[in-house]
Amino acid sequence: MLSLAVSLKMNPANAPLTRRTFIQNGTLVLAATSASSLPLYAANADSELCVGLVTDLHYADKPAGGSRHYRETLGKLEEAALQFERDQPDFVVELGDLIDAADSVATEQKYLRTINQKFSSICNSRHYVLGNHCVDTLKKQEFLDGVGQEKSFYSFDQGDYHFVVLDSCFRSDGVAYERKNFKWTDANIPAEELEWLAADLAATAKHVVVFAHQRIDVNNSHGVRNNAEVRNVLEKTGNVKAVFQGHSHQNDLNDINGIHYCTLVAMVEGSGAANNGYSVLRLAADGTIRLSGFRNQIDRDFS
Template sequence: MNFRARPRGRLPALPPRDQTAPVTAEASNHTARSAATVAGADRDVDAEPLFRFGLLADVQYADDDPRPQIDRYYRYSLGKLAEAITEFNRHELAFVVHLGDLVDHDLENLPPVLNLLRQSTAPVRQVLGNHDFLSRTGPNGVSAEADVFSAFGLERPYYAFDVAGWRFLVLNTNEVGVIAAEPQTERWLQGRQLLDRLAAEKRPNANAWNGTIGPEQTGWLEDQIEDAGTHGLRAAILAHHPVFPDHGDNLLDDHRMRERLPDFPALKVWFNGHQHQGGYGEHGGVNYLTLCGMVQTRRNAYAIAEVYHDRIEIIGFDREPTRTLKINS
């Protein structure tokens, strides 16, 4: 199976590990342990997961030269993604999800990435990120929302799907703010006012690359979580922007969101990308996991999640740490 799709420019091969970053014996063993855990060597044979799924974030491919000053290697993302898909295809996964920013700078960069994702033997779910809306050729530097939704094959930018006793809720956290709105429109002005208010409050996330969800999407989200609980399902959110802990890349109304979500006992996890260094926090019984961004550094980052009754094991590869997310009953 050939994963070496070529962009308009030359795609460099991923550099040897010793040319990318120092790797300690512990780090080298981490990858081996990760693979062994996925294969089942480190698990009790009587405790097989309910299901597994693949996690990716911020592939952010563009046919552009690297920007070492911010540690982003755009063209390398195709090789990294190919490596991740190859690993995913070694396992029986219920689905693979990419948590936003699949491309950067323009939708013209999307075809080679989608070609790679089509090689996945598991269905691929898409979350939209702020960079997915950027355009070098579109008016005001953004692509029309309808064009973005169509390019990603999305009938609507937020949606739900159920897997083995879980409901996954995909959000569009670019809805409110200035990310996807044309400048000087009413929607853009409302987003600008929100950013100005947050800046006056000296909130670290008062940045134009952050967004949140509007009232209609919020109502839909709450209805979906309540319905999941009514039917005995657990719920997980798949979004682009983080909510917890505090960070400059967080959802614009992160404080409101994380105070509201514990009111829904069915909700167990919020998965997201956007903050490329990754991270984890727990608040009010909800796990908040930020996946490392694949575009960041010359090293790779992705994960496989193993879902059990009482926990989710995050099996990290390369830069992505391995973690255990405890699930309260």
Template structure:
């Protein structure tokens, strides 16, 4: 990547979309701002919809997907705990028009590898499914820890890890086994940033020299965030507005 070249990734978390006019307009305006701001990709980090039944949750997710189809670039979706109150992960992705998509995945953008974790599992390793969980008890299961270890080892690029739940400090909104997750980061030495949601508040912690950004909730009127990825590092822009707007 040329020294002066940057790539932008848009981030939205905790939409808690309810189908109302306010929620629809908020998401429409976020997509419009990202399109106007030369943003190359969009990652939605979980808790997309607040459904009250299986059919209602599916309808809301279809509406979210339709609005996000207006983005001028690739869109990736991560599930959050609220998305699984009335659905399975397979149903979540089917409703979004991404049938068969994995709930934990990786992609490359702007000279960085992105590893998107799925911590929507109970501590006993059972996946969240139709509300079979208590949300403060989230964990990254052993199989996914092995996957994460392999992805970190295989990456030839610096890495950004994304999680719906917090993995920077022990709290109600964090995964129970965050020490195991962070040990893998330390051993790999490739993780340059962590981005997370779920807590509905802006926060920044440095853990073992790695900046861990917690993004506030879109439902609480937080604008989209943007990661600027360049040869000199990563910069997070909160409440992003394209140049030339107030």
């Protein structure tokens, strides 16, 4: 009998909660460790969307560097996949830095094939946000071709929501990141993309959720340099509910002018299953958003 612990949630104080999930003979079962075990998720309601989220996997077949354990993200993603199998998301999103840097195009493409084989098996409907490490050695089109995605920034509708995928991998002069031609602290959303974003948001009356890699809510090295301009576009229509982002590797949340900017924890940080982090996002028709975090990811509730 195979017994593999998965889906152990962590609270904001990083203390384990009281419910564990195991696989026994290929079937997911639950083992409560005390009488105070938390309730399971309810089955997806017809009016509710479910989205699986991961970020900053930095997969690479190379030794750990500092707190980043590159090879271990394969196993961590497998754990997340088991949780997503249980929750049956409508689609899954990786918020950037799916791979880490390599010394050659061929090596980086190998990293991408390896991790995307795992990621693409989770769900037929997937979305990839470009991170700076995704195009450290590769060109954007090489990354997109590797994952089967047509564009680096775009939008789509599902249910009562309009979703936007942004690409901040541009230098201040508007040149796209590729082949080590950039500094990671110089992240920008260029004028052409901002014009598209303004028109796209003006054309929808649905609740809007944005997916990004570099942060739009801070002015430090992890932030998009023209973040104030981007936020101004997001705020104009009044229907943007939340932005989910990665890049800085730590849980964070800022509420700015009615928009929730939620930064998710990186999967690559720390060794062992206890240092994993991934999320299930639930979006109700009335605009209520609930983020259920696992392992080191904090739960969030937005109205």
